Amino acid sequence: MIYELKQKIRYSKWGDATAKWLEKTPVFVPCFVILNWMRFAETPDIVGTSKEETQRYFAENQDKITKVIQNLADETSKKLLLKIINRRESGCFVLKGSPQDQYFPKDIIHLSDEEVFVDCGAYTGDTIAKFRETTKDHYKKIIAFEPDAMCSHKIIEQKIPHCEVLPYGTWDKKDTLTFYANGKGQSCVEDLAQAREDLKKQGKKVTINLEKIDNLPACADMTFLKMDIEGAELNALKGAEQTIRKQRPKLAICIYHSNQDMLEIPLWVLSLNMGYKLYVRHHSHYDLAETVLYAV
Incomplete structure (x- = not known):
């Protein structure tokens, strides 16, 4: 305690x-x-909806829950996903997980010296630092997507070898998006700002360019794709589908930003029919944030 x-x-x-x-x-x-x-x-801080709406969503999607659970690769993942769904339905958002090795759990993710790591939602480079530590700086290339200029500047200042910083958000098409950013790894798009009124007040309203990963030559040879992009993960995955089909990269995708993401993101990966093995791990010690879907 x-x-x-x-x-x-x-x-x-x-x-x-x-x-x-x-x-x-x-x-x-x-x-x-x-x-x-x-x-x-x-409060809708993590789940994004009320307890009643959460209960209704999962009650109406029992078939999807069953399909996802049946296709997870180990019992740990199956029990964990059910526990998270139950916590979301009950409104008890306290769940002890393992913050160690987020995005790089040793029993799931195995890295080579030729990794091309694409980090969507790179923040100030915290995950990149862990990637470099895990690979002992033996990798081919890093592509860091970070649309918040305050954060991306901190990555650039580090002068990381073989690292290209792209000031874009990732999406399923080339577009623009208005969102609120506070330079602390938190942001929300304008139409969701009512649910995050604190961020709307504290953050700076900015308009960013969105890019489709499939359109970017820098990502053409990616071997590992990580996403933590505040609920835009599914759209961004759809914008990377051709590259995923061509390269079959390892995937580490956050699924905690909404109830829908908990089911729709695993189902989308399964729909590719590429033989991915799916795992779920939870990496927060005190709430329902930092739940990640791994596909290898």
Whole structure:
């Protein structure tokens, strides 16, 4: 309980300083802390809909749930996905996962010295840093998509070898999109901003260019595709379908941004009929964020 409290505070506005204080200071944790966490049950922050809408969606899509579960490659994935769906339906958004090895779980993802890593939603390069650590800097190329200029500039400053930073969002066609960005890895498109009113107030309204991965020569030889792009994953995957069919890259795709993504993204990968083995892993210690679909 103390550990989970520290993790919660670490990612809150109080940050690391308070978490470090907790490591050294015994504290009494009253019940209201747990009850305060349960406030997420009535807010759309992670799931994007109310508890009632969530329950209705999953009740109406039992066939899809069954198909996804039947096609997951191991029991861990099957039990985990059912647990996440149950948590979403109940409104209890506390779920302990494993933050270690996000996007690179050693029992699923195996990297070579010739990887072409395409990172959609590269933020400030945190996943790229983990990729470099995992490969010991033995890779062919990195393509980083990051439309938030405040974040992409931080990647460029690092002067990462063989890394091309593209200031685009990824989509299923060439287009433009208005969204709100705060330079902290959070963004939301304009028509979803009501559900994220805090970000709308704090973030800067920007219009970005969207590109289709299939149209970009830089991605033509990709071997590993990672996506964490705030709910745009399915459209972006559709915009990469030709390249996926040609290259059969490893996939690490976030599916936690909506209830629909939990089912539609795995079903889309299955519809390719490419023999992908599908796994689900959860990488947050304190909520229902950071659920990733792996396809290998």
